[in-house]
Amino acid sequence: MSFPIYSYAWLIPCFPLLSAFIISISLLSFRRSTNLIRSFFGIFSIFTIAIAFCYSAVIFWQQWQGGESYRFLFKWVFNQDFSLDLGFILDPMSSLMLVIVTSIAFLVMVYSDTYMSHDQGYVRFFAYLSIFSTSMLGLVISPNLVQLYIFWELVGMCSYLLVGFWYTRPTAADAAQKAFIANRVGDFGFLLGILGFYWLTGSFDFEDISLQLITLSHTDPNSFLLGILFSLLVLMGPLSKSAQFPLHVWLPDAMEGPTPISALIHAATMVAAGIFLVARMFPIFDQYPFIMQIIAWIGGLTAVLGATVALTQTDLKKGLAYSTVSQLGYMMMALGVGSPTASLFHLMTHAFSKALLFLGSGSVILAMEEVVGLNPTQAQNMQFMGGLRNYMPITSFTFLLGTLSLCGFPPFACFWSKDQILENIFNFNIGLWVIAWLTAGLTSFYMFRLYFLTFEGKCRTDLSLTKQPKESPFNIILCLSLLAVPTCFIGFLGTPFNNIFQSFLEGTVVEGSTNILNNLDQFALFAGSSIGISLIGFTLASLMYSQNKLFSFPISFQNQLFNGLNTFFGKKWYIDELYNLAFVQTSRKLSITILKIDQLFIDAFVNLTAAITLAFGQVLRFIQIGQVQLSFFFILISFLIFALVPIL
Numbered sequence: 173m174s175f176p177i178y179s180y181a182w183l184i185p186c187f188p189l190l191s192a193f194i195i196s197i198s199l200l201s202f203r204r205s206t207n208l209i210r211s212f213f214g215i216f217s218i219f220t221i222a223i224a225f226c227y228s229a230v231i232f233w234q235q236w237q238g239g240e241s242y243r244f245l246f247k248w249v250f251n252q253d254f255s256l257d258l259g260f261i262l263d264p265m266s267s268l269m270l271v272i273v274t275s276i277a278f279l280v281m282v283y284s285d286t287y288m289s290h291d292q293g294y295v296r297f298f299a300y301l302s303i304f305s306t307s308m309l310g311l312v313i314s315p316n317l318v319q320l321y322i323f324w325e326l327v328g329m330c331s332y333l334l335v336g337f338w339y340t341r342p343t344a345a346d347a348a349q350k351a352f353i354a355n356r357v358g359d360f361g362f363l364l365g366i367l368g369f370y371w372l373t374g375s376f377d378f379e380d381i382s383l384q385l386i387t388l389s390h391t392d393p394n395s396f397l398l399g400i401l402f403s404l405l406v407l408m409g410p411l412s413k414s415a416q417f418p419l420h421v422w423l424p425d426a427m428e429g430p431t432p433i434s435a436l437i438h439a440a441t442m443v444a445a446g447i448f449l450v451a452r453m454f455p456i457f458d459q460y461p462f463i464m465q466i467i468a469w470i471g472g473l474t475a476v477l478g479a480t481v482a483l484t485q486t487d488l489k490k491g492l493a494y495s496t497v498s499q500l501g502y503m504m505m506a507l508g509v510g511s512p513t514a515s516l517f518h519l520m521t522h523a524f525s526k527a528l529l530f531l532g533s534g535s536v537i538l539a540m541e542e543v544v545g546l547n548p549t550q551a552q553n554m555q556f557m558g559g560l561r562n563y564m565p566i567t568s569f570t571f572l573l574g575t576l577s578l579c580g581f582p583p584f585a586c587f588w589s590k591d592q593i594l595e596n597i598f599n600f601n602i603g604l605w606v607i608a609w610l611t612a613g614l615t616s617f618y619m620f621r622l623y624f625l626t627f628e629g630k631c632r633t634d635l636s637l638t639k640q641p642k643e644s645p646f647n648i649i650l651c652l653s654l655l656a657v658p659t660c661f662i663g664f665l666g667t668p669f670n671n672i673f674q675s676f677l678e679g680t681v682v683e684g685s686t687n688i689l690n691n692l693d694q695f696a697l698f699a700g701s702s703i704g705i706s707l708i709g710f711t712l713a714s715l716m717y718s719q720n721k722l723f724s725f726p727i728s729f730q731n732q733l734f735n736g737l738n739t740f741f742g743k744k745w746y747i748d749e750l751y752n753l754a755f756v757q758t759s760r761k762l763s764i765t766i767l768k769i770d771q772l773f774i775d776a777f778v779n780l781t782a783a784i785t786l787a788f789g790q791v792l793r794f795i796q797i798g799q800v801q802l803s804f805f806f807i808l809i810s811f812l813i814f815a816l817v818p819i820l
Contacts, residue, residue: 268520281301281432347425373388381456420497438527480745488622499518588663
């Protein structure tokens with residue numbers, strides 16, 4: 173029964189691709205007519221991704237019931253010396269990602285139908301959403317590095333189009349370019365790593381590369397160092413896609429795109445691609461302890477960097493963006509300490525929680541934009557918010573659920589996944605665990621800071637002079653309510669007492685419940701410590717930003733003791749300034765220097781040659797007057813000169 177279902181799984185990315193193709197043809201050929209019936213194209217896009225979700229759910233259920241992995245390949249390029257296969261692979265990891273991507277993409281499209289309804293680029297937006305979904309779906313079922321790289325680049329192209337969707341805004345255009353350049357840096361290293369592994373192992377297939385490396389490690393000592401080098405190059409791709417230090421700088425600026433895009437990028441597509449790739453290549457990276465150490469410590473540094481910068485953000489979406497950077501650091505740490513299952517579990521719980529938070533922020537922004545006198549930039553600024561719970565109770569409640577989950581409070585989803593990660597990190601390195609544990613406290617602090625500044629207290633805009641904010645339309649509320657369900661309950665799939673999620677990913681048969689007392693002591697130790705630090709973060713945030721008992725102005729640190737830290741974190745650790753000085757300004761100075769050399773020497777030499785030629789031509793012009801006698805005279809003189817020179 174499962175065989176024909178698996179055989180046509182290639183249709184899953186084709187459904188949204190069909191939508192993107194039809195919309196694109198319609199826009200190019202019948203722009204005016206297309207815009208007149210634009211709601212049809214939005215509904216059609218939602219319909220195609222809904223079919224993809226249903227198909228993905230069936231495949232996921234087959235895998236959940238213990239179905240075997242399925243691989244379909246066909247020869248794309250082949251000759252005597254080289255062959256390249258394309259196709260798709262269906263296993264627990266890919267089926268999980270298919271469900272995550274299609275479910276969140278479906279809800280984002282339903283949400284966008286209302287959120288983008290008044291935008292002139294409504295139809296174009298759905299075309300971009302569809303091709304973005306296609307790219308990510310193709311990526312997660314790719315059976316080898318070459319096919320994955322093709323969809324990897326398509327994901328990057330779509331992110332450029334969507335981040336710069338409002339391209340008439342200079343900030344959006346700049347953010348799109350920044351995202352594009354930062355990802356090109358990582359992708360160039362990724363491509364070199366792919367070619368290096370092919371040169372070393374003769375294969376692009378994940379399993380073949382892993383097995384070949386094991387064999388080579390026993391026969392060729394140099395292969396170990398080459399494997400480390402190529403692994404580092406491949407790792408550059410995930411570092412850029414998943415916004416890990418030092419290639420994280422593009423993600424917060426990507427908030428210039430429409431809010432539904434922020435939800436899709438942060439929850440289920442672009443940033444998830446890097447984590448997925450490292451998990452897919454885990455058998456390769458796990459052969460090199462040095463690589464695993466790098467992955468773990470980069471993840472730790474990214475986690476604390478994102479959390480500290482989030483402390484000072486006044487833009488609601490950028491605060492959530494730095495939260496994503498921090499949580500991606502957790503996922504990378506889990507991979508580095510040898511726990512891809514915990515990493516993917518947190519990817520799943522974080523995806524639904526963060527999608528809920530971003531779509532909730534979009535609901536707030538939509539309401540604030542209707543307030544007279546607030547431009548789009550001000551509508552995202554928490555300095556103009558406060559007290560919105562009184563006007564938007566459903567948005568407020570669902571946002572609170574997402575906040576509780578992300579902060580790691582039980583029984584919400586991220587509590588279970590974050591607890592697993594902390595436990596695995598503790599067994600790997602106590603110093604790294606301290607970083608992750610403190611970051612958990614910072615997460616609770618900055619997330620409740622966002623919640624209190626947005627929904628609690630008094631509104632910091634004089635609503636007596638403006639139009640009051642109101643709850644969002646039905647479609648938006650429906651999406652928030654649906655996302656709240658997995659945010660609350662999906663974590664129970666990975667409890668330490670009966671880790672069904674781990675059994676599923678590792679391909680073992682799911683058994684019944686085990687004795688809860690078996691793991692109770694260890695669970696109580698780690699869960700208690702993480703809950704404790706989260707409670708401290710919540711208490712401080714409440715005192716500072718809800719009750720206003722510590723500082724006079726509840727937007728950022730206003731105490732002399734924290735001015736230095738506030739500046740350092742507010743400037744994002746000065747990394748953007750460092751990159752501007754090291755790369756942008758240096759490149760400009762180098763370009764100016766090369767330009768001057770070109771003008772003073774190369775151009776001058778060319779111009780001098782032209783001037784000499786022109787002068788010589790001018791002289792000859794006076795000599796050539798058309799008299800035959802004079803021409804014979806010069807010929808005779810020239811002949812005598814060439815004849816006498818050798819003699820002299």
